[in-house]
Amino acid sequence: MSDAVKRLQAELEETLADLKAVEAQLEERPEFGLGTGSTGAFTWEMALARKEQLEEKIETLRELIARAEAGTYGICETCGKPIDPERLEAVPTATQCIDCARKHVRVA
Ligand SMILES: [Zn+2]
Structure with missing residues (x-):
């Protein structure tokens, strides 16, 4: 098993625990009505947003x-060049090389 897969699996396990x-x-859903603005409702909504984020990450x-098992992990989706291993270590979910990512998030 490659280091990349190990790293991804560790990250996956951590995310599943989160x-x-x-x-x-979320199970401790507080009693709240619309527009009460109670702290409980707010916390619950935050948890719900976090859950969606985590599910996406998983x-x-x-x-x-x-992809790693198929041997295509670490290849830029846009230009097909290998992604810098240091970048992958910092951002295991990166699917683009730094050059393409920069172009992608270009600030006008
Ligand atoms: Zn690229």
Whole structure:
């Protein structure tokens, strides 16, 4: 198993644990009406947003693990060149090389 896969799997496990914690938080759904603006409702909404983020991340990680197993992890989706290993270490979910990522998030 390559280091990249190990890293992705560790990240996936961590994210799954986070998701479990958030789900437990969501089960304690407070009683709240619309527009009450209570702290409980706010916290609950934050947890819900976090859950969606985590689910998205889990999906990305699973896709990346599949890619790593197929031997295409670390290849830029845009230009097909290998992504800098240092970048992958810092951002394991990167699917673009630094050059393409820069172009992608270019500030007008
Ligand atoms: Zn690229």
